[in-house]
Amino acid sequence: MDPVLLLLLVLLGFMLAGSLIAVETRDLLSSVICVGAVGFGTSLVFLLLGAPDLALTQVVVEILVLVVLVRVVITRRDETHATSRATLPVGLVLLALGVMAAIVFGTLATGEDEGLTMRPFGDPLLNEQAEASVMAPAGEKAPEGAPARMPKSAGGAFLAHGLSESQGSRGTGAANYVMGILLDYRAYDTLGEATVVFVAVLGVYAVLRKVGRSRHAGNESDR
Amino acid sequence: MTLAMAPYMLAFLIFVVGLYAIVAKRNLIKVIVGLLILDYAANLLLVLVGYRTPAEGAPVAPILVGGAEKAADLAASAVDPLPQALVLTSIVIGLSVTALVVALAIRLHEKYGTFDTGLMRNLKG
Incomplete structure (x- = not known):
């Protein structure tokens, strides 16, 4: 093994x-x-x-x-377990487990239809290659000088062209391909990520602030 | 179902444990813990899908060592860099979501003095 x-x-x-x-x-x-x-x-x-x-x-x-x-x-004190615990009906739990098993087995079963099943662990789509003419956009021929066989997956294309200058402006020149994708090909994605983090920080501040919280400063239960 | 599917299976199971905590637990901290577990399992599954068994030795990270002439070798042996890049974004966003949820839990504890959702009377719907 x-x-x-x-x-x-x-x-x-x-x-x-x-x-x-x-x-x-x-x-x-x-x-x-x-x-x-x-x-x-x-x-x-x-x-x-x-x-x-x-x-x-x-x-x-x-x-x-x-x-x-x-x-x-x-x-912080917590008294959750002082009260009685809500129990789920057995039938509901069994139904949920059955649905889960159906989804998992349906996804993981290695069937004949390639498009509907997951590939086995350790053999990603990265291992597949296709003829260059198949991979070209519809109605166009493969570009001159391109290799006869090209990677079938996006990750394979990043690996194949990430460093090279021969494929036009596709290469980033970054030795770390993950960072090349993150900061060059998908830079807008990373900008959006920074925005999400910023908004989350603003949200935490808005929820936890002490200043300007209550108009009725004397009424503690109204906070 | 073969042994080759076992890692996916375990990742699914961890995911379901997190989902169970979110749905069935009354304590807000337990719900946050379930959210974290769910997050880890989803990230893990994506990285597992991109894994490539090396021809020999240890798995090859998609980092070029030893100059541009080694690029073709790396492309033939490295694991998939695309899921890794997306999961890196996902991990950081998961941290922001957790921070926001924890802030809400602190605020609710301030107001009601408990983490138990069953005891927050004004939340009953």
Whole structure:
């Protein structure tokens, strides 16, 4: 068995166990720390799958989330479990599990129809190549000097042309292809991401501000 | 179903655990924890889909080492860079969403003195 696959399954099992404990434990602090373990497990999986940029970002994000959540949980009382716990009807749970199993098996079953099923793990669309004439836009011929076979997926095209200057202005020249896509081909996407982060910070400020909160300063229950 | 589908299966299971926490839990912190787990599982599934088993040795990250003449080798062996770029954006946006949700939970705790949604009387619909 492939050692990478084995290690991956062990890490995913660890993450599954961590998330189950995080969801089911009664102590909120344990729950938050378990979700931190799941996040660091994600980071390790990214590292294992050849995504070092993602692993670094995930560690930073995880530390921030963990610090904020621990700070929230540790200073606040919680009486959720003093009251009786609402239980879901057994029939509803069984129905939900059945629907989930149908979706998962329908998605993952390796069938004959290539377009409808997922490719097996470790064999992405990246491995496929097509004739250049097939990949050209409808009604046009393949450009002069292009290689006879071209990658079939967008990721393969980025890998094939990311560095080269021969394909017109397609190449970025960046050695790190992920950063080339993020900051050059999809720069507007990254700008939008920065906007989302900015709006989220404004939202946090608006929700948590103390100044100018209440018109009835004397009425505490109206806050 | 073969062993090659097992990583996808586990990622789906982690996703469903997060979804369960969001739907069934009364405590706001548990709901946030479920949201985080859901986020991780979705990101993980995207990166898993882009993974390419190396011909030999460790998986190859899409980073060029050793000059432009190695570019063709890298294109034939590296994992898919496109899901990685999109997931990088998704991770940062997940952080912003979490920060906003945590702020709302703090505000609700300020107002009602509890994280239990069942005890927030004015929220009953």
